[in-house]
Amino acid sequence: MNTLINGLCLGGIYALIALGYTMVYGIAKMLNFAHGDIIMVGAYAVFTTLSIMDHPIPAVIVAVIICTVLGIVTERVAYRPLRGASPLAVLITAIGVSYLLQSVSQLIYGAGTRPVTIGNWGSLEVMGISISISSLLTLGLCIVIMVGLTLFINKTKAGTAMLAVSEDRAAASLMGINVNGIITLTFAIGSALAACASVFYLMQIPAVSPTLGAMPGIKAFTAAVIGGIGSIPGAMVGGILLGIIEKVCSSIPVLAPYTTAIEFGLLVLILMVRPTGLMGKTRREKV
Amino acid sequence: MKKTMKLVCFALAMVLCLLCATACGDTNYTANNETYVIGATGPLTGDTSVYGVAVQRGASLAIDEINAAGGLNGVLFSFEMVDDMAAADKAATGYTSLFEKGMQASIGSVTSGSCASFAAEAANDGVLFMTPSASAENVIGVSENAFRVCFGDAQQGTIAANTLVEDYSKIGVIYDTSDPYSAGLYEAFEAQMTELGKVKDTDYFVYTFTKETNKDFSTQVSELKAKECDVLFLPFYYTEAALVCKKAAQLDFNVPVFGCDGLDGIKDQLDDTVTAVISYITPFDVTSADVKDFVDAFQKKYGEAPNQFAADGYDAVMIIYEAMKAANVNDVTISAADLADLLRPVLTGGTFKYDGLTGDGMTWTTAGSCEKAPKVVVVERD
Numbered sequence: 001m002n003t004l005i006n007g008l009c010l011g012g013i014y015a016l017i018a019l020g021y022t023m024v025y026g027i028a029k030m031l032n033f034a035h036g037d038i039i040m041v042g043a044y045a046v047f048t049t050l051s052i053m054d055h056p057i058p059a060v061i062v063a064v065i066i067c068t069v070l071g072i073v074t075e076r077v078a079y080r081p082l083r084g085a086s087p088l089a090v091l092i093t094a095i096g097v098s099y100l101l102q103s104v105s106q107l108i109y110g111a112g113t114r115p116v117t118i119g120n121w122g123s124l125e126v127m128g129i130s131i132s133i134s135s136l137l138t139l140g141l142c143i144v145i146m147v148g149l150t151l152f153i154n155k156t157k158a159g160t161a162m163l164a165v166s167e168d169r170a171a172a173s174l175m176g177i178n179v180n181g182i183i184t185l186t187f188a189i190g191s192a193l194a195a196c197a198s199v200f201y202l203m204q205i206p207a208v209s210p211t212l213g214a215m216p217g218i219k220a221f222t223a224a225v226i227g228g229i230g231s232i233p234g235a236m237v238g239g240i241l242l243g244i245i246e247k248v249c250s251s252i253p254v255l256a257p258y259t260t261a262i263e264f265g266l267l268v269l270i271l272m273v274r275p276t277g278l279m280g281k282t283r284r285e286k287v
Numbered sequence: 288m289k290k291t292m293k294l295v296c297f298a299l300a301m302v303l304c305l306l307c308a309t310a311c312g313d314t315n316y317t318a319n320n321e322t323y324v325i326g327a328t329g330p331l332t333g334d335t336s337v338y339g340v341a342v343q344r345g346a347s348l349a350i351d352e353i354n355a356a357g358g359l360n361g362v363l364f365s366f367e368m369v370d371d372m373a374a375a376d377k378a379a380t381g382y383t384s385l386f387e388k389g390m391q392a393s394i395g396s397v398t399s400g401s402c403a404s405f406a407a408e409a410a411n412d413g414v415l416f417m418t419p420s421a422s423a424e425n426v427i428g429v430s431e432n433a434f435r436v437c438f439g440d441a442q443q444g445t446i447a448a449n450t451l452v453e454d455y456s457k458i459g460v461i462y463d464t465s466d467p468y469s470a471g472l473y474e475a476f477e478a479q480m481t482e483l484g485k486v487k488d489t490d491y492f493v494y495t496f497t498k499e500t501n502k503d504f505s506t507q508v509s510e511l512k513a514k515e516c517d518v519l520f521l522p523f524y525y526t527e528a529a530l531v532c533k534k535a536a537q538l539d540f541n542v543p544v545f546g547c548d549g550l551d552g553i554k555d556q557l558d559d560t561v562t563a564v565i566s567y568i569t570p571f572d573v574t575s576a577d578v579k580d581f582v583d584a585f586q587k588k589y590g591e592a593p594n595q596f597a598a599d600g601y602d603a604v605m606i607i608y609e610a611m612k613a614a615n616v617n618d619v620t621i622s623a624a625d626l627a628d629l630l631r632p633v634l635t636g637g638t639f640k641y642d643g644l645t646g647d648g649m650t651w652t653t654a655g656s657c658e659k660a661p662k663v664v665v666v667e668r669d
Contacts, residue, residue, distance in 0.1 A: 002513065006505040113526045115533075117558045123539045130512065132537040135505070205502045206533050207526070207556070215499065251506045253494060257464040260499040 002129050003251045004244065009135045009204065011243020012142030016197040017220030018227065018235035019149065020190030026166040026230035027186045030090045034074060034097035036217015038191050042067045042198030043208045044105055047116045056118045056199075064195040071191025072184055080180070106210040113209040116202050134203040145196060146236055149189075153232065158185060166230065219246075222267045228280025237278060242266075317389045317622050322358075322365040323611070325350070325604060326390035328381035328405060329397030331370035338596045339397045342419050343368045344589050345600030346394060348581075353608050362619045366604065371396060375404040382408040390414065391623050392611075392630065394603040395433070397596070399423035399467065406433050413624035415631060417606055419599030422548075423467055427655035432627045434634060434655040436599050436606065436645060440468060443547045443568055444475025444522065446661045450568075451520060451545060452483055458491040459516030459542075461507045461531060463523045465497040472522035472547055492516060501527050504534045512540040519563075524549040529556030536560045551595050554666050565666040570645035571598040572664050578644045595645070602643040609641055610634055 017039060024032045042063040049059040078097050082090050121133035153159035164172040165182045173179045201216060202208070219242060227238025242263060249259040270277065317324075327346065329339030350366045358364055367388060369381035378401035385393070386408075393409065395418030396402035402421030409416055410430035417434045418426060424441060427433040438446070451458050460476070463469035473493075480491060487493065492514045494507035508531060511519065519535065519542055521528045528550055535541065543564045546553075550567035557565075573582055573592055581601065585593040593601075607630070614629040621629075633639050634651045641649045646659030 002509045003506055006509065009505075010503060113556070115529060115556045115558060117533075117560060123537060130509070130538055132505075134537060204505065205530060206558075207502070207530055215502070246500070247506050250494075250496065250500060251510055256495045257497055260497065 002131070003247050005131055005135060005139070007244035007247030008240060009138045009142075009243070010247060011240035012139055013197050013200050013204070013239075014216065014220045014223045014243050015236045015239025016142060016145065016193050016200070017216055018224040018239045019146075019232065020193050020197075021221050021224040022227070022229055022232060022235040023162075023186050023190050025224070026232075027162055028079070028183050029169075030079065030087065031094060031221075032079075032187075032190070033091065033094040033217070033221075034101060035190065035194060036213035036215075036220070037098045037101035038067050038070060038194040038213070039198040039201065039216060040105060040208070040210065040213035041070055041101060042195040043116070043202055043212055044109060045195075046118065046199060046202055047109075047114060047208050050116060050118070059118065060196075060199050063198060064192050067191040067195035067198070068188050071187040071194075075184055075187040080183075102210050102213075109208075109210065111210060113207050116206050116208055118199065118202050118206070138200040138203055141196070142200065145193065149193075150232065158182075162186060219263070222264065225277055226267055226270050228277025231277065231279045231281070234277055234279035315620075315622060316387050317391055317620050320389045320391070320620050322363045323616075323619060324365055324367060324389050324391050325393060325607060326367045326369075326382075326385035326388070327394045327396065328369045328371040328378045328385070328401060330373040330401075331368070333372045335373045335398060337594075338420065339368075339370070339373070341594050341596035342394070342397045342600035342603075344585065345419075345593060345597035345602075346604045348585060348588060348597075349601045349604035349608070352584075353604070359608065359611055360615075360617055364604075364608070371401045373398045373401055375400050378402070378405045379408050381405075386412060386414065386623070391621060391626050392416070392607050394419055394600065394607070395426075395435075396421055399426055402426045403429075406430060409433070413627050415607075415623070415627035417603045419603040420596050423471060431653070431655075432631060434651055434657070436603050436643075436649075436657055437548070437570065438568070438659075438661070439656050440471035441475035442656065443661075444472040444477075445479040446568055447472070447520060447522065447545065447547060448476045448479035448483065448485075450661075450663065451518060452480070452485060452490075455518040455543075456490065457514065457516045458518055458520055459511035459514065460491055460493045460520045460522075461504065461511070462493070462495055462521075463497065463501065463527070464495045465499075466523065468549065469523040476520070476522065491520075496527075502530065504531045505538075507531070508534045508538055508540060512538055516542060518542055519544045521546045521550070525551065525553035525556060529553055529561075532557060532561045532563060532565065535563065548595060550666075554668065557666075557668070566663050567666075568661050569595055569664050570659070570662060571595040572662060574667070581644055598644040602641075602645050602649075605643060606634075606641050606649070610639065613639055 020035050045063040045066045046059045049062040074097055078093050123130045123132040161177045161182050165179055223238035223242045224235045227234030246259055249255045249262050329342050330336045331339045346366055350364050354363045367385055371377040371381050378396045382405050393414055393416035395416035396405040397420050399421045402418050403425050406426055406429045415432040419436050422437050422440050427435055462473040521531055541563045546567040548569050551569055610630045610633045613633045635653045649657050649659045651657055
């Protein structure tokens with residue numbers, strides 16, 4: 001039971017990050033490998049704000065603003081000039097951005113791990129098991145954010161425009177949708193989600209380092225692919241599934257050393273059975 | 288024509304062999320030494336440079352003190368340290384360059400992986416070394432001239448088991464299966480627990496992690512809490528241990544925490560949410576009155592307080608010096624192998640004892656491990 005809650009909590013964080021991957025892929029048709037490092041920047045933003053004023057709310061706001069701006073800037077500076085270039089060039093640029101962000105934060109904050117504390121609210125006894133308040137908070141807020149995002153995409157004009165661009169960019173552009181604007185919006189939303197993820201991540205794991213984003217980034221990417229990259233519900237399902245698997249494995253002593261192998265093994269398995277992921281659309285290739 | 292070519296080739300091969308033999312056998316690198324040269328390799332740059340730099344500073348301080356007191360029979364000492372970035376291959380090449388510079392005795396390498404390859408090279412030339420801090424078992428096994436100052440991993444695991452069973456009945460253990468230091472400590476701990484008649488999953492409970500999963504400890508901590516453990520044994524490094532402590536605090540699981548020398552430095556990683564009593568096995572307590580002179584001298588020279596590695600480095604050099612004094616070494620150009628043959632019987636003879644910063648009455652076994660009484664330090668918090 002405890003393991004399940006821990007898994008849901010971690011899964012929620014993965015899902016938030018996976019949403020960033022999957023939205024950018026769905027709309028801009030590129031894999032933004034710098035996404036994990038946006039989380040790291042968010043975490044350092046929280047770290048710095050907390051060291052100035054010791055309250056979580058301003059830290060969260062600052063992190064969201066910085067990440068959103070960073071997402072828009074990287075899109076403008078690094079990815080927009082490459083629109084129409086080969087996917088490989090864009091991919092390599094994304095990896096370059098990732099290293100750039102890591103090295104810059106290493107220059108500013110040093111290579112070491114720094115402790116961070118975002119409020120400590122102890123734990124709650126429910127039906128004989130103790131759950132930490134921050135886990136409950138993470139879980140609750142992840143659900144709220146995901147519901148909000150789904151509503152935004154399905155009910156608002158901008159959301160519909162995003163769906164249209166992901167369906168067919170050329171047609172959307174002919175219908176008068178500002179494609180560049182929509183892509184920028186996607187990056188902004190994805191990065192804001194990454195900022196939220198970084199706050200939840202720090203609630204669970206209270207330490208920052210320049211390589212903090214690498215592992216959750218890869219895990220979330222795996223989650224996005226498992227769920228079907230480009231599919232928003234897929235990213236949520238994939239993230240939560242991966243989180244639960246990770247926690248269940250690490251609670252069984254025999255499996256614990258192989259946790260990461262099992263997670264990525266699952267990815268391989270799913271790609272073999274369903275190459276488009278659990279909720280991905282199977283689209284016939286036009287020849 | 289063909290025959291003459293063959294002959295010429297053969298002759299050339301012979302000449303090459305001869306050249307090689309003279310190069311390998313006859314060159315005496317120590318012939319021009321004007322001081323006794325002690326060499327070492329360690330990470331002076333990179334992620335683990337904090338350890339290498341500390342050893343370098345501690346060792347240099349020891350050399351300064353020896354020379355200020357006039358050296359040994361009027362001959363001064365010098366210390367050479369090569370940066371190996373904690374990489375085994377760089378330690379091996381570093382060893383060769385030190386040997387060719389006339390190194391006569393060594394304090395080996397700082398980290399275990401590097402020191403294993405340093406030891407293999409040193410064994411070929413018969414060079415004696417006294418590593419300050421390489422704690423893995425294989426470091427001193429390769430040669431009769433390999434010694435260390437710190438406890439080996441197995442020694443600490445055994446000490447931990449003996450200490451913990453005295454006060455606690457349900458020990459919660461977490462360890463890193465992907466790290467030789469942590470796994471080595473745990474194996475020794477488990478062996479000693481079996482020796483003491485304790486049963487896994489009754490008297491102690493074990494959960495693991497790997498370097499890919501070394502951030503989120505919620506599962507391990509909540510499982511150990513559910514088992515009602517009355518102490519946590521964390522045989523790994525302070526960064527991860529601090530995360531475990533904070534997770535335990537989040538879950539209101541404030542039992543005492545016990546660790547090994549890897550926990551040195553944990554204080555800076557904690558915040559006021561952590562209320563558990565944290566203690567660890569360490570040979571060096573910076574607040575102790577016994578080491579005040581060293582701490583003050585170190586502080587004066589480098590502007591910061593020494594850590595355990597600095598103390599180990601200082602002791603390593605001093606032990607070599609004291610052993611040379613006991614053996615009455617009197618030849619500044621003595622070769623490394625000859626010096627080793629003089630020092631080894633002193634170190635393992637049974638009468639040689641060294642009282643240092645990292646322990647009183649240190650003696651060495653013929654296997655090279657150091658015997659000294661363990662100290663347990665409680666992390667003081669304000």
